Amino acid sequence: MKILHVTPTYYPATYWGGPIFSVYHMNNALAELPGVQLKVLTTDSAGPKLVDRLDVASVDRSQYPNQMVIFTRRVAGVCVSIELLRRLPALIRWADGVHLTATFSFPTLPTLALCRLYGKPVVWSFRGALLDDQNRHAYAPQSAFKHLIKATWNRLCRWCISPDRVALHVTTEQERVAVSRIYPESRFSIIPNGVEVPATMPQRDRTKSDGWLRLMFMGRFAPKKGIENLLQAVAKLDIPVSLDLYGTSTVGQGGRHYGEGLISLARELGLMESTVRFRGQVTGDAKTRAFTASDVCIIPSYSENFCIVVAEALAMGMPVIVSSKLLQWEEVVQQNCGLWVDNDPESLAQAIDRIRDMDLSAMGKNGKEWVMREFDWKRIARDMRNVYDNLIEEAKYVH
Numbered sequence: 001m002k003i004l005h006v007t008p009t010y011y012p013a014t015y016w017g018g019p020i021f022s023v024y025h026m027n028n029a030l031a032e033l034p035g036v037q038l039k040v041l042t043t044d045s046a047g048p049k050l051v052d053r054l055d056v057a058s059v060d061r062s063q064y065p066n067q068m069v070i071f072t073r074r075v076a077g078v079c080v081s082i083e084l085l086r087r088l089p090a091l092i093r094w095a096d097g098v099h100l101t102a103t104f105s106f107p108t109l110p111t112l113a114l115c116r117l118y119g120k121p122v123v124w125s126f127r128g129a130l131l132d133d134q135n136r137h138a139y140a141p142q143s144a145f146k147h148l149i150k151a152t153w154n155r156l157c158r159w160c161i162s163p164d165r166v167a168l169h170v171t172t173e174q175e176r177v178a179v180s181r182i183y184p185e186s187r188f189s190i191i192p193n194g195v196e197v198p199a200t201m202p203q204r205d206r207t208k209s210d211g212w213l214r215l216m217f218m219g220r221f222a223p224k225k226g227i228e229n230l231l232q233a234v235a236k237l238d239i240p241v242s243l244d245l246y247g248t249s250t251v252g253q254g255g256r257h258y259g260e261g262l263i264s265l266a267r268e269l270g271l272m273e274s275t276v277r278f279r280g281q282v283t284g285d286a287k288t289r290a291f292t293a294s295d296v297c298i299i300p301s302y303s304e305n306f307c308i309v310v311a312e313a314l315a316m317g318m319p320v321i322v323s324s325k326l327l328q329w330e331e332v333v334q335q336n337c338g339l340w341v342d343n344d345p346e347s348l349a350q351a352i353d354r355i356r357d358m359d360l361s362a363m364g365k366n367g368k369e370w371v372m373r374e375f376d377w378k379r380i381a382r383d384m385r386n387v388y389d390n391l392i393e394e395a396k397y398v399h
Contacts (some may be wrong), residue, residue, distance in 0.1 A: 003036060007101040008106060
């Protein structure tokens with residue numbers, strides 16, 4: 001089985017957030033399966049500016065086992081690449097099936113159109129783009145012009161796809177409902193993201209907290225994250241807490257302004273330095289240390305696709321407090337590994353006060369065992385391969 005995965009950006013371009021990690025880990029797990037030949041076509045984009053490029057020559061190719069990753073040069077925008085466009089037709093002809101991870105992105109229309117032209121089956125992953133777009137009115141109203149542009153884009157995509165050769169991949173039922181409003185009568189495959197569970201994990205030393213409850217947030221600083229509600233919640237508490245915020249501001253969708261506003265709000269609330277610390281983006285060992293240096297991870301978002309940080313925290317044995325807007329994580333309550341609450345300051349403050357008196361160690365153990373059962377990357381890869389198999393087999397009989 002020959003699979004081409006087309007995506008505008010790829011690991012190690014970690015600036016672009018959660019999908020970078022989820023696509024990377026899924027592909028590595030897929031490439032380990034017998035009979036799978038995998039090629040990835042992407043760009044060298046590593047950030048919003050044209051100069052933000054991966055040094056492709058120095059990228060460690062050993063981190064892509066059993067697969068070929070083709071980086072093409074970005075020449076404009078976030079991921080516009082003439083080289084990608086030039087190489088795309090031959091690679092699509094080579095493949096038995098194509099996996100596209102891109103929505104409002106340069107490779108989307110060319111990939112869908114060429115797959116239709118060559119009669120190639122496609123798995124199309126949205127990674128939350130349409131879910132976020134429909135929920136944005138709650139945290140960042142969209143202009144009529146942008147709405148028109150995206151509506152036109154979706155109409156063009158609908159024209160490009162052949163429904164009997166395309167499976168729309170979503171990670172949650174919530175995302176399926178959002179996507180089906182725009183792409184009705186489509187076939188869907190609901191496959192969640194996975195998470196790496198450490199074989200051995202540093203013990204979390206709760207004695208170092210000196211009675212303080214150590215909270216953390218990790219993710220991009222963007223309006224949909226609802227971080228201002230978390231800051232206001234912390235300001236309401238009369239118990240000793242600290243809050244470490246890990247992440248950087250995005251350029252689009254008001255992200256940069258939003259990040260600056262968070263710092264101003266923390267100062268205004270009298271939390272800066274004494275209680276709240278902005279730690280910047282962390283990866284690798286620094287990310288592991290961030291998880292093990294905290295007691296509870298809080299995600300107060302208005303909208304998320306899968307929200308890999310929740311799974312990562314649980315995999316590290318850390319309880320979570322998750323926004324009730326994230327329907328896919330309601331089960332943290334049933335699994336006794338976290339709280340699922342409204343994302344307003346009062347509800348978040350009450351949840352923090354409540355979790356302080358709960359057995360955090362037992363909750364962390366429950367969460368780790370749950371993600372090991374349900375979100376193992378090998379299981380995710382097998383499910384995705386089944387989607388490929390069925391789609392490729394059915395495409396043989398479509399004329």
